Every structure is written in structure tokens, then in C-alpha cells.
Amino acid sequence: MMLHYFLRRAFLIGFVFVALTVLAFSLSYLFPGDVLTNVSGLSSIQPEQQQNLIQYYALDQSLLQQYIAYLNRILDGEWGLSFSSQQPVLSEIIAVFPATLELASYALLLSFVLGIPLGLFAAVKADSFLGKLISAITLVAYSIPIFWWALLLIMLFSLTLGVLPTAGRINVLFDIPTTTGFMLPDIWLSDIAYKAEATQDALRHLLLPAVVLATYPTTVMIRFTRDSMLAVLEQSYIKTARAKGLSRAQVLYHHGLRNALLPVIRQIGLQFSTLITLAMITEVIFSWPGIGQWLLDSIYQRNYPAIQGGLLVVSCLVIVVNMLTEILHTLFNPLARKA
């Protein structure tokens, strides 16, 4: 049963990857400019080089063979050169990607820690003043444009009060050697004398972007947990459990919570792509050196190989997270395995 399910998933993920690479591959043709330049990323191609390059990238062969050559290059880690820096795209992505992951994971964590309890509270006390207040605030926060919200917080905390920094991951005075690419683990792994100060500074830089980025997922989490809990509380097994004489807390924990959180797991996967989109905007505003800012810079510079690579990486991340949450959901929920 489970094996069959995993096979189906594996087939699906394979199909999606193929379709995604086809899309990325076709972009070299869709983007303006010379195909060879777009594929290789070389800004100036000498005439004597040209023939070799055309053969290397299999551009003289059929589209199918070109695509296969492209797949081979992707798997070998040859993603072409960035127009602007003439560095390999893949190494640039590896350099900026952890920053995005770090920001997104803290925001996601924050949205869990805040969103689930608040959502449960709003569902259990749906008619009380606090419950209604939570729902109202959620609706308001759900409608805020993220870039404006970020600017408001910057105006308040950085410009007016002057308590938080506006840009970057850490003060440039701190010299943190890169090992993992994640700022906080890097600080703890390094052997520098000023660890405590660096940690504090990194946290201060992290606070505003993480709060801004967490706003949307938190509201979605609250709304979703609330709706899901309200739906569960109306089920007859809840009445049965009450009728058996279980206390309110027991019913909520054993029968309500477990069933209500099942769809929430799935929601994480669905919201992840929105989270990445918002992370890109947040990165631009806070000059956070992640893949979002890098990708947007690539667009301003018409850096097509970089856009292609960025698309591939970001979409793969979203697909993998989607798949993982779906598998988790299935593991926890036997009812979902049939579909």
C-alpha cells in the first residue's frame, strides 16, 4: 500500500522535474539575444571558439539532443556562467542560497510557534472577545502588502527609534568565516573571540526581516488552524468523546488537536511557494544577501543564465518541500493513503 503510494509519488516528482527542466531549457530560446550566449553565459565569444562551443553545447543537433545535453550539464553541475560576474552560476547560487533558507526557516518556525496556538485559541473561544479580536487582526495582517509593512517597521524601529539595523545579515565589522553559509551556526562553529557580540548582532539583524516575512504565514496558519479546529469540533466523535465523560482538555488534546493539525501539515507545503515569493521581496528591502535579491538583480541586469538557474533551484526547493509535507501528511493520516 505504502510502496505503491511512494512509487506513484516518485513517478509524479520525476514528471514534474522533467517538465521543469524542459521549461528552463526552453528559456534559452525564449530569452532575447543569441542562444549560444544565453546557454553558455560567455559575454564575448571569439569566432574561433564559436564552433567548439556550438559542438560542446550540441546546438547543431536536434532539440531533443540539445535537451539531453542540457540535462547532462545540469547533473554535472555546469550551469553556465553569470553574465555580470562571469562566475559559474551554480557556485553563486550555493553562496546565496543558505541565507534565504535561514530567513525562510526562522519565519516558518515563528509562524508555527505563534500561529498554531493562536489559531486553536481562536477556535476554542470562537465567540469570546479575544477570539474575535484574533480573527480580526488576522484578516488585517493578511491584507497588508509585505513591502509596505517592511517599510513601516523600518520607519518605526530603525529611523525613528533607531533600535534595529535596516540592512544586511550582520554588521560588516564582524568577520565571520563561511562554513555552512548559515549565519548563526557559522558564528558558533567559528573560533572567534567575540562570539556573544556577533550572535547578538546577527539576531538584531534577523529580527525585522523574520517578523516581516513571518506575518503572512502566521496569519494563514491562524486562519487555517482555526477553520480546521472549528470543523473538527463539530464532528460527532467529539460529541462521543464528551459523552464518554472526558474532560474538555482531554477531548481537545486527544481528539480535537490531532485531527485538526492534519490539514495544517499539508498547508505548510502549499504555503511554502508563497513564503519563498515573499522572501524574495523581503530580501530586496532588507538587503539580505539571499537568492531572492540575487535573482532580482539578475533580472535587472538581464542575466539570463542566472535567471534560468535561479528558477530551477527555487522551484525544486518548493517541489521538494511540497512532496515532503505531503508524505508526512500521508504517514500521519491513514485515510489519505487511498487517494
Next chain:
Amino acid sequence: MKKFRLYFEEQNRGPLTQLWQQFQRQHAAVLGLVMFSFFLLLTIFAPLLTPHNPYLQNPDLLLLAPSWSDQGLVQYPFGTDDLGRDLMSRLMKGATYTFGIALVTVIGSLLMGLALGAMAGMSKGVKSSIFNHVLDLALTIPSLLLAIIIVAVLGPGLWNTTWAIMLALLPQFVHGIRNAIQDTLKQDYVAAYRLDGASNWQVLRYAVLPNIWEHLTVMATMALSTAILDIAALGFLGLGAQAPTSEWGVMIADALDLIYLAPWAIALPGILVFASVLSVNLVGDGLRTAMKKRREN
């Protein structure tokens, strides 16, 4: 409505009236509807209502403060920007861009989604399975990323953004419409209609569509709030509407240099984006609740 009911009367009102009755009871939703109508009117009539030409630069009145401050002029309620253009006229004109174009993209996307969703919903077997996989792919790519790629191919600009957002919204519409159609097709009344000899088209036109349009409206409101936010975000990032256009996101990006001097030039367009999205969300939530309550009754 009569206050006392002397006799037992069965109330058989049309579905629309019932929906409106349930909708009316939610004050927040009605407030949302009022705000929504306000923005809609502003979108249509902005060119007639603006007190000044939104693109006219007045070198004598650069960076005028809003009229509530001592340095402000009452003719310029929200002051002027760094080129001496009246902020209020620009904000009003901006409704046409941000709100109006969001409406256009959603309507366009809805129509395309309806056609594709109907094809997907009415088909079975391998065709439908392939369609699902393609949709799954399209749904995994973040809408803004998709829009950014389309803009990268086509080049920045308001019309390219419109296309990009239309295409980015399409997958969720197709997905939602397909599911709604397939749910409806399982109903007994559809089977009965088929037994009467109805063709696929007749089933779709007379049995399915009248039963999913509410669902469509709720989907459209959700898409509208996404569209407004995406247009403003793309404008803010410099990928959508370009500088002289008074799109709200562009206006915020323009005012960034003046964040110390004129914070209101950032705050006001943001409030409008926020208010328009909030009104759409209030209406959408209200509609959903009203639909649920009507079903229960």
C-alpha cells in the same frame, strides 16, 4: 420584513436573495462591500475626479507638506511629490492602475480558467491525468516568480505585467474550477439530466455552471487580492509599471529616497493598497460565510 408572523409561511426566496440576506448580517462584509464599491467607482471615474493633472509638474511647489500640517495648502490635500505633482490626484489615478488592472487580470484569468477548467473537468482518463500533472507543476512555481520570468522574457512594463499575472493566476483557477465541476458532476441531478439526453455542453451550461458560480466568485475575490498585491509588488520592484505611471507600488518605490523628508508619500499609497486588499478580503470572507450559512438553512 414583517415583524410578526401570524401564519406559518414557507419562505422560498431565490438563492441570490438568500445569499444577500446572509451577507447583510455581517457588518464587516458590508463595510468591505462599501469600500470595494468606492474603489470601483474611483477606478472608473478617476480621470474625471482628479483635482489636478496627476502628471503635471509644478516647480514652485516641490515636496509640499500635506494640508494638515502648517506648511500645507488646502488645494493639495496630501501635498506634492519631489517633482511637484499633486499626490492626491496621483493616488486617485493609481486606483485605475493597481485596482483596475487587477480586476482586468482576474476577469481575463477567470475566463481562460473557465475554458480550460471545463475541458479538464469534463474529460476523463489519460488526458485528465496529464492535465493534472501539468497543473501540479504550474502550482508549485510561486506566482511572483512565474510573473518575474515572464517579465524577464517580455521585458518590464505594465502590459507585460498584466499578462504575467494573468498567467500566474491561471493554474489556481483551472485547478479550482476543475475540482468544482467534478464535484458537481457526481450529483444526482446531473445524472438525471444526462438520462434526459443532455449533451456534455448542455450539462455544463445548464446543470454545472449555475451551481458553481458562487464558488467562482469566492475564488475570484481571493485571486483579486493576490493580483492587487502582485501588481503593487512588481511595480515596487521596478518590474511592473514604470516610473511616471502613478501605480501605487511604483509610487512607494519612488518615495523611498524621501523616506526621511516625506514619510507620508510612502504611507499613503500603502494604505490604499492595504485598504483595497482588505475590502476584497472582507467581501470574500463574507461571501464564503453567507454561502455556508445558506447551505445550512
